[in-house]
Amino acid sequence: MNLFDPQLLDRCISCGFCLPACPTYALTGDEGSSPRGRITLMRALDTGVLDVDDPRVREEASFCLGCRACEPVCPAGVQYGQLLETWRDLEWAGRDRPLVARLLTTVTAVTPLLRLLGLVRRPARGAGPPDRSLMLGCVERGLFPGVSRAVRRLLPGIAVPPAQGCCGALHAHNGDSQRGEELAHRLGEQLPGVVVTTSGGCAAHLATVLGRERVQELSEHLVATGTTPVGEVRVGGRRARVALQDSCHLRNGLGVAAQPRALVAAVADLVPVPGEATCCGAAGTYSLLRPGDSRRILDPKLDAVEAAGVDYVVTVNPGCLRQLDQGLRRRRSRVRAVHLADLLLDAAGGRALPRPRRRALRAGRG
Amino acid sequence: MGLGPDLVAELEAVVGAEHVRTARGDLEPYSRDATPMFRGAPDAVVWPRTAEEVAAVLRLATRHGVPVVPRGAGSNLSAGTLADRGGIVLVLTRMTSILEVDADELLARVEAGVTTAALAEAAAAKGLLYAPDPGSRTVSTVGGNVATCAGGLRGLKYGVTRNYVLGTTAVLPTGEIIRTGGRLWKDVAGYDLTRLLTGSEGTLGVLTEITVALLPMPATTGTGVAYFPSLADAGRAVTAVIGAGIVPATLEFLDAKCIGAVEDYAHLGLRRDAGALLLFGDDGTDDVVARTLDRIGELSTRHAALEVTLAEDVVRSEALLAARRCALPALSRLGTLTILEDATVPRPRLAEMVGRIDEIAARHDVDIATFGHAGDGNLHPTCVVDRHDEDAAQRAHKAFGDVFAAAIAMDGTITGEHGVGAAKLPYLQDRLGADQVALLRRIKAAFDPAGILNPGKLGS
Numbered sequence: 001m002n003l004f005d006p007q008l009l010d011r012c013i014s015c016g017f018c019l020p021a022c023p024t025y026a027l028t029g030d031e032g033s034s035p036r037g038r039i040t041l042m043r044a045l046d047t048g049v050l051d052v053d054d055p056r057v058r059e060e061a062s063f064c065l066g067c068r069a070c071e072p073v074c075p076a077g078v079q080y081g082q083l084l085e086t087w088r089d090l091e092w093a094g095r096d097r098p099l100v101a102r103l104l105t106t107v108t109a110v111t112p113l114l115r116l117l118g119l120v121r122r123p124a125r126g127a128g129p130p131d132r133s134l135m136l137g138c139v140e141r142g143l144f145p146g147v148s149r150a151v152r153r154l155l156p157g158i159a160v161p162p163a164q165g166c167c168g169a170l171h172a173h174n175g176d177s178q179r180g181e182e183l184a185h186r187l188g189e190q191l192p193g194v195v196v197t198t199s200g201g202c203a204a205h206l207a208t209v210l211g212r213e214r215v216q217e218l219s220e221h222l223v224a225t226g227t228t229p230v231g232e233v234r235v236g237g238r239r240a241r242v243a244l245q246d247s248c249h250l251r252n253g254l255g256v257a258a259q260p261r262a263l264v265a266a267v268a269d270l271v272p273v274p275g276e277a278t279c280c281g282a283a284g285t286y287s288l289l290r291p292g293d294s295r296r297i298l299d300p301k302l303d304a305v306e307a308a309g310v311d312y313v314v315t316v317n318p319g320c321l322r323q324l325d326q327g328l329r330r331r332r333s334r335v336r337a338v339h340l341a342d343l344l345l346d347a348a349g350g351r352a353l354p355r356p357r358r359r360a361l362r363a364g365r366g
Numbered sequence: 367m368g369l370g371p372d373l374v375a376e377l378e379a380v381v382g383a384e385h386v387r388t389a390r391g392d393l394e395p396y397s398r399d400a401t402p403m404f405r406g407a408p409d410a411v412v413w414p415r416t417a418e419e420v421a422a423v424l425r426l427a428t429r430h431g432v433p434v435v436p437r438g439a440g441s442n443l444s445a446g447t448l449a450d451r452g453g454i455v456l457v458l459t460r461m462t463s464i465l466e467v468d469a470d471e472l473l474a475r476v477e478a479g480v481t482t483a484a485l486a487e488a489a490a491a492k493g494l495l496y497a498p499d500p501g502s503r504t505v506s507t508v509g510g511n512v513a514t515c516a517g518g519l520r521g522l523k524y525g526v527t528r529n530y531v532l533g534t535t536a537v538l539p540t541g542e543i544i545r546t547g548g549r550l551w552k553d554v555a556g557y558d559l560t561r562l563l564t565g566s567e568g569t570l571g572v573l574t575e576i577t578v579a580l581l582p583m584p585a586t587t588g589t590g591v592a593y594f595p596s597l598a599d600a601g602r603a604v605t606a607v608i609g610a611g612i613v614p615a616t617l618e619f620l621d622a623k624c625i626g627a628v629e630d631y632a633h634l635g636l637r638r639d640a641g642a643l644l645l646f647g648d649d650g651t652d653d654v655v656a657r658t659l660d661r662i663g664e665l666s667t668r669h670a671a672l673e674v675t676l677a678e679d680v681v682r683s684e685a686l687l688a689a690r691r692c693a694l695p696a697l698s699r700l701g702t703l704t705i706l707e708d709a710t711v712p713r714p715r716l717a718e719m720v721g722r723i724d725e726i727a728a729r730h731d732v733d734i735a736t737f738g739h740a741g742d743g744n745l746h747p748t749c750v751v752d753r754h755d756e757d758a759a760q761r762a763h764k765a766f767g768d769v770f771a772a773a774i775a776m777d778g779t780i781t782g783e784h785g786v787g788a789a790k791l792p793y794l795q796d797r798l799g800a801d802q803v804a805l806l807r808r809i810k811a812a813f814d815p816a817g818i819l820n821p822g823k824l825g826s
Contacts, residue, residue: 010702010753015400015694016441019505020481029413029459029479030395031440037395044394056391073504075695076704 003046004086011078012039018070018080023279023297024063032056033063035070035080042087052090061091063293065286066173067248067279072255081253082208085177092175100288101174108138108166109183115163121145124152124160130192132221133159135206137199138166140318146351147198147318150341151218153350155196155227164190167197169205173284184209196221198341200247200317201284204254217250219260219316219340231347233268235311235356242268242343243310245301245324246277247317260316260340267347273308275301282323298327306333311356316340334358369409369454373430377412377454380422385413385460396455399440399447400502401789402705403759406450408435413457417535417543417574420456424572425541427454428816434539435820436568438479438507442514443706444787446567451821458509461574464488473532473549475577478509482516485578494580497524500783501691509573515565517783519690522741523615523648526783528564530578536563536571539814549577562809567785568820570813584649587615589683590659590676592666593640597621600642601717603669604740607646607662608713614658616647617741618690621720624697624737624748631696634689640672644740645690647683693737694748700733701750703759707766711778713743722772723747730765732758744782771796788822 018035019025025034032041038060044050050057061084068081096102107113114136118125123136123145134155136148152160167187172180188195188210195215197203203217216224233240242264251257257277264270281287281297302324305313313328313335315321324337334357346353369377369388377386387393388410397407409432414420427434433453440447449455461477464484468474469492476485482503486496499518500506506516512534517526533547547553547560563570594600600619607617620628622641629636636643644666648658663674677683698704711719720736727734727749738745747769751758770780770793780786780793795803810825811817817826 006754013400013402013698013704014398015502016439016505017502019439019441020483029457029462030411031457032392032395034395040395040398041391044391050391050394054391056389056394075692076698077695 001046001048003090004042004083008079008083009039009042009046011076012036013076014040015075017073017075021069021073023065023067023069024293027293027296032060038064039078039080039083042083045087045090058091061087062290065248065279065281065283065297067283068252069248069278071252085172088173088175089177097175098289101170101285104285105171105174105176105179108170109179111163111165114138114141114165117142118162124148125162126152126160129157130159132194132196133161133191135167135187135191135195135197135202136160136164137197137202137318140199143322144318144339147339147341150339150345150351151196151198154222154341154344154348158196159192161190161192167202167206168209169201170284172205180205181209188214194221198316198318198339200250200254200256201319204249207254212254217254217256217316219263220256222263223259229263229266229344229347231267231349233312233343233347233353240268240312241271241310243271243273243305243308243313244276245280245313245315245320247315247320248279248283250316251277260314263340263344264314267344268312271308271310273310274304280320280323282317282319284319287319287323294323295327298323302327302331302333305335310335312343312353313337314340314343332357369432370430373426373432374410376426377410377423380426381412381414381419387411396437396440396449396457399437399442399445401443401445401448401787402703404445404448404450404789406448407452408449408455409452411455411457413460415460417537420537420572420574421541421543423454423456424537424539424819427818428539428541431816431818433818433821436509436513436572438510439481439505441502441506442510442785442787443708444514444781444785445789446514446785446787446820446823448788450788453818456572458507458572458574465575467492467494467580469494471549472580472582473577474580475575476508477575478507478573480508482506482508482511489580490583493583495583496530496578496580498527498530501694508576508578512564512573512576513566513568514785515783517739517744519618519739520615521739521744521783522617523613528561531560531564531576532579533577534560534563534573535575536573538571539816539819544571547577551579565785567787567824569810569824570819572819585651586655587647587649587683588655588659588677589616589645589647589686590663590674591686591689592644592646592663592671592674593637594642594644594666594669594671596641596717597720598717599670600644600740601714603644603666603671604716605714606665606669608741610661610665612658612661614646614648614662614741616645618645618738619643619716619740620645620690620693620737621735623733623735624693627696627700627735628689628692631699632688632692634685636689637673643689645686647687690737697735697748697750702753703751705749705762705766707747707749707769708744708781708784709747709769709773709778710742710744710782711773711776713741715776715778716740716743716745719745719773719776719778723769726765726768726772730761730768732762732765734765739782742782743778767793786824791823791826794824
């Protein structure tokens with residue numbers, strides 16, 4: 001039937017090398033919740049053996065985090081993320097997507113609403129030379145407007161057009177990839193020059209639509225332009241101990257992992273933590289749509305972060321920041337989740353980071 | 367076909383309802399393993415947690431006459447884990463405990479579903495080496511490795527999985543739980559059932575626990591590469607190396623087609639004008655490794671090598687190993703159906719065999735590139751065609767039939783490390799002869815009188 005692009009679907013050689021990389025397979029040990037198994041389900045859809053209403057097919061389209069950890073380990077170069085987008089388009093064609101996803105994708109697609117949000121939350125603004133511009137992600141604009149203001153101070157020359165819409169990543173990942181593509185194109189027209197983003201998810205989606213050369217995530221941009229961080233982050237009279245949580249889409253989609261580490265290491269003691277490269281369970285709207293599974297993914301990661309004895313865990317994506325921040329607060333951890341931009345600004349003597357909480361008497365999991 | 371509600375209910379009573387699945391969407395993902403072109407959907411998938419649960423499932427299957435196919439990660443390339451006669455796929459991926467790693471006894475005891483990489487890491491954490499290193503080690507399970515007697519890149523010096531299995535716990539189709547071997551290197555009481563189960567491909571019993579021998583971790587490793595005008599020259603160099611009493615850990619080759627594909631894909635700076643390359647490596651103390659690599663370099667140069675490069679450090683060494691490791695990805699990108707095969711010939715006839723493979727490929731009008739383990743004569747001819755070109759797939763299939771026949775004609779064999787499975791069963795009698803195949807069937811019947819365990823594979 002060719003529901004899927006055969007060029008993409010035929011790539012998979014069923015070797016199974018993706019299995020150990022997949023966080024949901026790690027939870028279940030069931031082939032059906034592995035990338036190879038899901039591709040088998042897609043093939044069954046393609047040949048009509050199963051249809052989109054099959055309960056397992058629907059469940060797996062939703063259960064997958066979309067973290068793309070399977071892509072870097074795939075010998076055959078399967079572009080799983082793109083297959084997943086097509087799959088979700090099929091699953092949700094002609095029926096109501098989950099309310100949360102609908103709400104978010106509707107709100108973020110309306111530029112005037114985003115501008116209004118900008119007035120309230122006051123993200124960065126300012127006109128610089130049009131060779132590069134800062135993208136104000138819509139989730140970040142609402143939840144963490146300080147991040148873009150931090151970037152504005154780290155990169156004083158950058159243009160920040162106030163009129164900018166959503167990149168459409170949320171739409172592409174939630175069963176509406178056509179809308180996701182339109183929004184990305186529109187944003188590409190609104191932002192001059194190289195688009196610098198503070199969100200791994202947005203960066204990966206924009207790069208897919210606008211081309212890799214148009215888009216740089218913050219750490220990538222700083223390293224590429226030789227913008228060396230200055231100063232250091234200190235906690236209680238010593239250099240801060242900092243863990244890094246990769247953004248899945250940044251690491252697996254765009255191959256950016258060394259740059260944020262280099263920047264963190266320049267201003268603090270970078271502490272490697274097991275599992276730092278795997279999904280935190282935020283996964284776009286996943287933590288809202290499947291909170292139970294999201295926490296099953298997050299909990300071992302928080303255990304590892306706490307065991308590493310760090311002061312901060314740095315993220316490069318607003319969804320991950322929100323996920324880790326909430327998780328750490330929930331268990332009253334002393335560790336704080338912060339965005340890379342805020343860490344660098346603190347090191348440079350700008351706005352100070354929130355101090356690590358004093359350790360609770362007993363490690364509570366409230 | 368389906369299993370009938372009674373049996374499903376009984377299975378659920380044994381392993382819990384959440385660990386028995388019979389819906390179409392749950393079975394479909396288990397309708398294939400890593401073998402191209404082979405399919406076979408089960409009627410149920412069952413995930414046991416203990417040997418006792420495995421035993422109960424097998425007793426039920428024997429009573430109802432339902433086939434059971436044991437499965438680990440399903441990474442095998444011989445259709446060995448496909449339920450091509452329906453029945454139950456018994457998945458051991460919940461049995462993932464590393465029960466012990468003992469540095470004094472130099473052994474580890476693990477459940478069957480532990481991945482090979484996890485075992486190797488647990489051993490390394492205590493300064494020990496688990497020597498077998500199949501290319502699929504990050505995904506493949508120890509149970510599956512033992513069932514197929516998996517090999518790997520260190521096979522020349524260290525041998526295959528068989529050499530490391532000290533003991534097993536296996537569940538027979540009739541429900542008995544037996545322990546074979548144990549914790550000893552020297553243990554000769556009775557028939558060697560440990561060896562019989564190793565490589566039995568899930569046809570005699572279901573392995574649930576395995577004790578493997580470990581080695582002290584070598585102090586250092588080193589790698590080098592030598593380019594030759596032709597594979598025949600490389601073959602002569604290999605003969606010279608072994609003849610000089612040098613047994614390196616690794617001695618791998620790529621033919622010219624593989625070199626081209628790898629270079630197109632990974633841009634490692636390999637010499638495209640070479641007809642073959644040999645990748646060699648050793649481990650041990652610094653001085654021994656350095657001396658071995660120098661000697662191999664010298665012997666290669668004496669046997670017409672165009673160039674020999676030794677890696678100065680680990681990073682450079684990894685870059686060289688990448689050339690061998692990425693042979694499969696590089697080749698797989700040339701088309702959409704990649705058939706990676708496995709045959710072995712006596713070491714001195716390796717180059718001759720690759721020549722035969724090239725002839726066979728030309729005769730059937732398909733492209734076959736070959737890489738593999740030069741040190742032990744185990745080669746991996748790999749054919750890449752368009753998935754939707756059924757004629758090409760058929761031609762490839764026929765070509766491999768001829769390749770196996772050629773291997774047998776050279777006193778070689780139809781598989782060195784992937785196993786026979788369903789895919790190569792048609793060629794087995796050519797290799798073993800009718801009397802031996804009949805004996806295999808009698809052995810199978812002794813273990814599995816009802817014939818329920820992995821039917822259509824060894825012993826069928």
